[in-house]
Amino acid sequence: MNIKYDLIVIGGGALGAFHAYHALEAGLKVAIIEKDKQPISATVRNFGQVVPSGMDTKWQNYGRESLKIYDDIQSRFDITVRKNGSVYLASNQEEVQLIEELSTINKHNAYESHLLTKEQCLEKYPGLKSDYVLGGLFFPDEVTVEPRVMINRLLEFLIKEKGLNYFGNTKVINCDAVSGETIVTTANGVVYKTSKVILCCGSEFKTLYPELFAKSDIEVTKLQMLQTKPQLSYELKGSILTGLSIRRYEAFYECSSFSEIKAKEEPNSFEKKWGIHILFKQATDGSVIIGDSHEYADAANMDDLGFDLRMDVDDFMIAEAKKIFNLPTFEIQNRWYGMYSQCKENDIFQHTVDNNIHIITGIGGKGMTGSAGFSKENIKNIFNLK
Template structure:
């Protein structure tokens, strides 16, 4: 049995844990990051790769804006797949138009750059979109896209090259943590022991290994998402983050800042979609394939398995049909489909100090790609 000592140990190799490591390293601390899988395969890679502060409310908006700066600063040093192609929310009816105008009024007070686009402007930029769906849009040119399947590993490679005090270990499951007199320690499934001045646990939706009873009563819930990817479609050009009418009727910023959000009627054709938490997003990858989704089904944080592992064809068919109202979309274009999961908290996120040296930070929900970089910065400042 061997012992190694660090200023900080991060449990979890996803985006939230990685940015905690990044900001600690920027402060000159020695950091060990441990990931239980061969490489990250959870929420961080099973998403659209959209960095959209415009969809956030409260402090999460501020974290998202700071995240734009952090992502771009890293991209200037190494290609981690960041693209500055902006975000567009497309309103499909008069109610959604009303809501995006209200969001525009809010962002004018915040000084967050944006533009309202006419139908003609949208179709000029996105000629593949169906003219009968597109009415108006709100556009945020400063927002970013990433390639979710590759970005986190590129970020790890960047950090390994940049920071001498960074140690990353994949395939390393932590089975116990303990706070001692002068250091915290953890034990891996290989019975290796590591010590640190502090341990931060960013465990995503893995609640069965460490502190099971804590997570049983934490207020966390799990969301299961379904997403699809098409074959490369060079005939369709969709630069940026494409968000649609159902997104306008769902995202936090619209709910928080738009007075008419809670009063606009739900069109009949949206009822079945909302039953499965569906809203339609598109994100085109560099190879021309398009990620399409997503749906949301929920379970208590300690009941992940109730959600099942299967991909529901009926839900996919609903999403394809709604996507086809917006752009050309066919079932036989879909080459892969998957379910993703993330943990979220009903109030904020889960921040529990298990002891003076052991800290749980998880449950950031669907905000991880947008807000983790900014959130982790202030989290590290508080702890160090």
Template sequence: MNNKYDLIIIGAGVLGAFHAYHALKMGYTVLMVEKDYQPQEATVRNFGQVVPSGMNSKWQAYGRESLKIYKEIQAITDISIRQNGSVYLASDEQEEALLDELCAINKTNDYASIRWSKTECLTKFSGLRSDYVRSGLYFPDEVTVEPDRMIHQFLDYLVTSLGLSLVTNQLVIHCEEVNGQVEVHTAGGTCFLGAKALVCSGRDFKALFPEIFLNSDLEVSKLQMMKTISQGKEYSLPGSILTGWSIRRYEAFAECPSFAAIKALENENSPQKKWGVHILFKQAEDGSVIIGDSHQYADASSVETLGFDLDMAIDDFMIAEARKIIELPTYEIGQRWWGMYSQCKTSDIFQKNIGNTIQILTGIGGKGMTGSAGFSKENIKSILNSK
């Protein structure tokens, strides 16, 4: 292992990992420093849905590029990618109108989407309730990942096949430009030198550049998710299933002509609004079904106010609503967890350059698993001053 690199990346989550991937493919030497034994936070505590369909036009473009990249890597090595599509299920006339409008937008964007009738939805998904669904919008090109193993397999590929230098269990305590290069010091007493540095972990950002952090507009969202026990070998729920509340929440639908008027009619005092719930389903490889999720917000500087427990009232509410949508063989819960991600209040990602050598990049919000691969392909060129 050298002590000098073209690029040092602090944080081994999905955003940092894909910056490493693109830099390595371009022939640069890259060191990644991770404070834990392996990534512990948002990259492994998410739903595992890669859904460009849910994003605004700018980030849909990044997401579509991400799909290509995921599939290219999966063709070389297994990182748990499964192309089984995504579907949005409408439960009323308003949601159907939004599906029609989004389908039209995607025709203009040349992004494949197919309107499904009620009968087609019921035929596709075993247990889907006839009294819930009216129709659907299907995106055949979208994929799912297993977040509890994708990043680990991807990092292994970067190390063994592309030459990434990966240091784990090393807390970075200092990062600054000295004489035109970056010095990165760890708590273990090691100093690494780099031409450029990228800080991709919110917690490292907070510790390394506290004044910038406190003056940022970052906020944190706490999400609760759960997973049933295995549904058995006979039951299959293919793809990502997003429901009416997702239609009413996701950025893509905000570009629909009817969206603002429909949102204005919603009950602001409902539990759904209070807890930021929209019901999603995804079957994991072990046959279990992941159900979620909720969103509670706090400024990043006061994240502790969100607490570190699971609010069982939220879980009970999500299960009750999920039962109204799909009848699973069992709703026995085998695992519950929460995760946190940061996002900006006024922009789509937090990006700040310190001099000519250090970039802080965080606050990608819920776009990380879908948008990181495509966004990183573009952003790495500006970091490394490469065409």
């Protein structure tokens, strides 16, 4: 190819697309190479909740920057962003204590949140059961997106409005630094030249650098989710996170009583074994998405996770969901699982090959929330921008 790029991003999911976005914003010539026609992995197999509130301080800052970026793009191009807030619903006094402590932390971090009484929760969220909730913590600035639509709209925006070159159904088979530039070769024999490469796809990482991949601390997580049939004449606003989420999300690790409360939990419970916490989010068609679970394997052994859905996990999640909300229908129309990679010891995997090939993957469950903000800082660092 006669075109030389400033940056080629391998992988068109949220992490790759937002790296491309910030590079394009900086005036760079950018291409994305995506192995599938369009992204079909972790980016489209999640809730679409953008919840900086659930992250530790470092990633909450990236998430808050992401909120600004989502808002800015949405003002120019519809990528399905809905600013409808997030709430954490406490079901007992320990969880009330944790949301009160997190509220104090938020005040120190200047991140807006509001404690809700039991009565305010019941008024704000129709169908919420009185015998479940004791209080809530609401984050008004947080947003939801439709993940299966958002990423394609984002890529469309980058192509039409920002000049992105997008190559779908294109498998990269080689990536080498040669005489001061980087050569990217695809399975169909096309060669691309670029100054820098950012590799954001875990499977492409495994293909291109198998030895480095095998030595990494990457593990794969399998999550199960369900979707009800549309709830007629019923509206559930925003992201709904419940007591098990309070006991799981990293933001609460910073609460002074968290360790003591966690130590009291039953270690052999079903929800512990399968990493279950109960979330709700209503999609634009009126259906409600319910989840999720977490099952782990080293990346090298990810096939051990299998491709079946565990019906006992689904049944447990539905039973727990019915304890929290009285939805018009719990009839399930879709069931699926998502797979995402994360690091055991680090918050994200970063490694540079030959100075100009940057492997950035393993963002885990932070992708939809943190990618936009993290990528902004990372592009500045990689290209030495002010």
